[in-house]
Amino acid sequence: xxxxxxxxxxxxxxxxxxxxxxxxxxxxxxxxxxxxxxxxxxxxxxxxxxxxxxxxxxxxxxxxxxxxxxxxxxxxxxxxxxxxxxxxxxxxxxxxxxxxxxxxxxxxxxxxxxxxxxxxxxxxxxxxxxxxxxxxxxxxxxxxxxxxxxxxxxxxxxxxxxxxxxxxxxxxxxxxxxxxxxxxxxxxxxxxxxxxxxxxxxxxxxxxxxxxxxxxxxxxxxxxxxxxxxxxxxxxxxxxxxxxxxxxxxxxxxxxxxxxxxxxxxxxxxxxxxxxxxxxxxxxxxxxxxxxxxxxxxxxxxxxxxxxxxxxxxxxxxxxxxxxxxxxxxxxxxxxxxxxxxxxxxxxxxxxxxxxxxxxxxxxxxxxxxxxxxxxxxxxxxxxxxxxxxxxxxxxxxxxxxxxxxxxxxxxxxxxxxxxxxxxxxxxxxxxxxxxxxxxxxxxxxxxxxxxxxxxxxxxxxxxxxxxxxxxxxxxxxxxxxxxxxxxxxxxxxxxxxxxxx
Amino acid sequence: xxxxxxxxxxxxxxxxxxxxxxxxxxxxxxxxxxxxxxxxxxxxxxxxxxxxxxxxxxxxxxxxxxxxxxxxxxxxxxxxxxxxxxxxxxxxxxxxxxxx
Numbered sequence: 001x002x003x004x005x006x007x008x009x010x011x012x013x014x015x016x017x018x019x020x021x022x023x024x025x026x027x028x029x030x031x032x033x034x035x036x037x038x039x040x041x042x043x044x045x046x047x048x049x050x051x052x053x054x055x056x057x058x059x060x061x062x063x064x065x066x067x068x069x070x071x072x073x074x075x076x077x078x079x080x081x082x083x084x085x086x087x088x089x090x091x092x093x094x095x096x097x098x099x100x101x102x103x104x105x106x107x108x109x110x111x112x113x114x115x116x117x118x119x120x121x122x123x124x125x126x127x128x129x130x131x132x133x134x135x136x137x138x139x140x141x142x143x144x145x146x147x148x149x150x151x152x153x154x155x156x157x158x159x160x161x162x163x164x165x166x167x168x169x170x171x172x173x174x175x176x177x178x179x180x181x182x183x184x185x186x187x188x189x190x191x192x193x194x195x196x197x198x199x200x201x202x203x204x205x206x207x208x209x210x211x212x213x214x215x216x217x218x219x220x221x222x223x224x225x226x227x228x229x230x231x232x233x234x235x236x237x238x239x240x241x242x243x244x245x246x247x248x249x250x251x252x253x254x255x256x257x258x259x260x261x262x263x264x265x266x267x268x269x270x271x272x273x274x275x276x277x278x279x280x281x282x283x284x285x286x287x288x289x290x291x292x293x294x295x296x297x298x299x300x301x302x303x304x305x306x307x308x309x310x311x312x313x314x315x316x317x318x319x320x321x322x323x324x325x326x327x328x329x330x331x332x333x334x335x336x337x338x339x340x341x342x343x344x345x346x347x348x349x350x351x352x353x354x355x356x357x358x359x360x361x362x363x364x365x366x367x368x369x370x371x372x373x374x375x376x377x378x379x380x381x382x383x384x385x386x387x388x389x390x391x392x393x394x395x396x397x398x399x400x401x402x403x404x405x406x407x408x409x410x411x412x413x414x415x416x417x418x419x420x421x422x423x424x425x426x427x428x429x430x431x432x433x434x435x436x437x438x439x440x441x442x443x444x445x446x447x448x449x450x451x452x453x454x455x456x457x458x459x460x461x462x463x464x465x466x467x468x469x470x471x472x473x474x475x476x477x478x479x480x481x482x483x484x485x486x487x488x489x490x491x492x493x494x495x496x497x498x499x500x501x502x
Numbered sequence: 503x504x505x506x507x508x509x510x511x512x513x514x515x516x517x518x519x520x521x522x523x524x525x526x527x528x529x530x531x532x533x534x535x536x537x538x539x540x541x542x543x544x545x546x547x548x549x550x551x552x553x554x555x556x557x558x559x560x561x562x563x564x565x566x567x568x569x570x571x572x573x574x575x576x577x578x579x580x581x582x583x584x585x586x587x588x589x590x591x592x593x594x595x596x597x598x599x600x601x602x
Contacts, residue, residue, distance in 0.1 A: 101583055104582060358522040436541075
C-alpha cells in the first residue's frame, strides 16, 4: 500500500485510514520520504515538522485502535502556509522580521484541522507577509514550480500550491488577499478555493489587508477542496468579521450537478491581452458547460475591465483600487512590527525609541513590504487621503455593484484565473508594477468579498497548467464547488501530475 | 508615462512609516513609487460622485463579544518573543530624552 499512498487524494487517504487499510503512521512516513526526495528541487517548505507530524499520526492510529470516531481528515497529511499561527514550530511569514517567532496561540482554522484528525507536516513558503504573486518576495528563498523548476509557482501561497502539486502533502491551506490561493493554484495545476469573506475565521492568520484576507484550501481535486472547506468554515467569536450563518455540507452535495446552471461570461475579461492558449482553454470549458445543459449568459463587469495601455501594459481600475486598499490596510497592520514586542530588533545603538523602530523595520522587512507600507502610508496621509484611499473605496463599491448586477442574470461567472501561465523566475522582479498585474483576474473577487474557485482547465503546449476561475455570489461556495465538480468530471482534467512525480 | 517623486518626499514617507532608508534606497523608491502612483492616478478619471464608499467586504455591523471573563495570555507567554525584557516588562531604549 505504501507504494501508492502519494497517489491517493485526501478524501481517499482518509477513507483508507478510517477503514484500517492504511495507518496514519504509514501515510506520514510516505509523505516525509517524498519531502526528503523532492524538497531540494522545490523549497516549498520553510519548516518540516516531522516529529510533531509523527506524534499526531500516532494519536490518530491510537484513536482507531481504541474504536473512537475518526475525524473527517483523520490521518491526512496537510501543509500550512507560514502565516498561519501554529502551536508548534515557527510562524515566520517568510520574513526576517519573524524568523524566530513562535506563536503563543493557534489559528482557528489550524485548530479545526487538528480537531478533524489532520496531520500537520509543516509550514510552507510565501511572499513575505503574503505580499507578492510569485513567492520570490520570500525573505528566505524562492519556491520553484514543480512543472518547471525555472518557473515560479505563483504567490503568495506558492509553497502550499507547489507542495500539493508535487505530492509532498495531501492538501494545504493558503490565504488569499488578491488571488494568493487561486493564482498559485492555477500556476501549479491544483484546485484552490477562496471562500466568501467572513466564511473562515481569520483568527491566527497574520494580517495583511484585513478587509480582503481570507483563508482557504488547496487540493488536487474539487472534492479535496470541498472536504477541507467543510472543516475550516464557520463562525468564530474570536474573529469579529466572521459570519454567523450555517455552513452546510459542501462535500455531501458535491456530485449533484447544478440543474439549469447559468454560466456568466464577462466579456471584459477576454481582451487581446489574454494569452491565446488560456483563452481557448476557457472557451472549451464554456462549450463543455453548454453540452452539460448550462446556459451561457453574457454579463458585463465594466469596472473590472482589462485594457492594454499605450505602453503595452495591462490596465484595470480594479488593480489600482485593490492596491490602494491593500497597501493602506498593510501600512496599518504592519505597524505592529516595532522591534519591541516581538520580531527582529536592530543591534545598532539607538538614541531613542524612534531610531529603534526605524532601524529594526529597515533591517527586518523586505523591499516589497517596505514599498507597500510606504505607499499605504502615503495614500492615507493628510492631503492625499481623498484622492487615493477614499476614491478607491468608492471604486470598490462600483466594482461590487457590477458583480451584484451580474448575479441577477447568472449563477456563476467563468473566466481565466491568470493572464499567462507560470512565468520564469526573475522575469518580473525588477518592476513591481508588472508583478501586480499577475493578479488582474483575481483581485476584484476580494474587493467584492465573493468566493472564487480556480481549477485546472488544461495544460499548455509548453507543458504548463492553465487555470480557470469560477466566481459565485456570497456564501455560495456550494454552488461554485458543484459547478467546478461538473467540469472536472466531464472534462477528466483532474489531479494533474507534474513530470517530477510521474 | 512615468513620474519620479522627490527624494525629500520619499524620506518624509519613510519617516512617517518608521523605516530608515539609505540614499540608494531613497533614489530607487523615488522611481518605483512614482510609477505605481501614476497607475493609481487612473482612478481619477472615473466619475464617483454620490457613490457610497465601501469600507468592508460585507455589510457587517459591530460584533460584540460576550462579556464573560476568559483566560488571556500570561505575562510569560506575551513576553516569550520579546527581543528584550525586564521582569514582566518589555525593555526599550529611553523614550523621553534629549531629542525633541
